[in-house]
Each structure stands twice: as C-alpha cells, then as structure tokens.
Amino acid sequence: MKVLSKLALAAVVLLLFAGLLYGHTKKPWPVPAAAKARKNPVAATAESLATGAKLFQRNCAVCHGETGDGKGPWQNILTTQPSDFADAHMMAEHTDGELFWKISTGREQMPAFEKKLSEQKRWQLVNYLRTFARSKGKK
Numbered sequence: 001m002k003v004l005s006k007l008a009l010a011a012v013v014l015l016l017f018a019g020l021l022y023g024h025t026k027k028p029w030p031v032p033a034a035a036k037a038r039k040n041p042v043a044a045t046a047e048s049l050a051t052g053a054k055l056f057q058r059n060c061a062v063c064h065g066e067t068g069d070g071k072g073p074w075q076n077i078l079t080t081q082p083s084d085f086a087d088a089h090m091m092a093e094h095t096d097g098e099l100f101w102k103i104s105t106g107r108e109q110m111p112a113f114e115k116k117l118s119e120q121k122r123w124q125l126v127n128y129l130r131t132f133a134r135s136k137g138k139k
Helices: 002-023 033-037 046-059 088-092 096-105 119-136
Strands: none
Touching: 033 096, 046 119, 088 119, 096 119
C-alpha cells in the first residue's frame, strides 16, 4: 500500500507541475482588426517617452521587468508569461494599435488600464515600450 501511495503522490505532483508549466506559457491574444489598424496620435517626443517611462515603472515593471524583458519580480507567480518588449522581432510584429488595445483591455492577470490611465497616457506608454527593443541592440 505504501508503494501505491507514493506512486499516487508522485503522479499528483507531476500533474500539478505539468499544469504549472502549461499555464506559464505565452497564449495567443487576438486583437480586433480595427484596433490593429489604429494609429498612434502621440508623437514619441522626449516628454512623451519620459512620461511613458514613469508609467511603466509604476504600473508594468513588476511583471514585465525593469528592462521590459518579461522578467519582473512577479513573473514566476503569473499563469501567463509577461511579454518581452526587448524582443525586437516580437515588437516589430505588433502595431501601436495592438499594444494600445492590449494595455487598454488587459486579460487574465494583466489589468485593463482603460479606466486607470487616460488615452494619451496609454499612447505614451506604447511609445515607451518601443524603446526597449531599440535599446537592446545598443548595449
């Protein structure tokens, strides 16, 4: 009986671990076509980027990391891996409109910022997110 109990316990632990690994992955996040096509009305000026940096540090860095690499202090407790904004290939595949929509609507553990940040501040945040991929190659 003890062997059976140990095997059952090992099976439960393995299933829980597999579930954790499966849940801690990148999941598709479809964005409506109209949102993808939306253009950023806020220029990426020094002032816009400075505001975006402050917003990022206050609202995003805990999950997405100080350098936007998706490795913030809360990374390991989330069920969905935070995006790596320093990944130039990934960032090139997303329009400003997509990023804005995702920031605005949120999903799962990522909060929606539509009611927390003004539209201008969300666009400034999009401008700042773009700097991570640009600066990665210059280090």
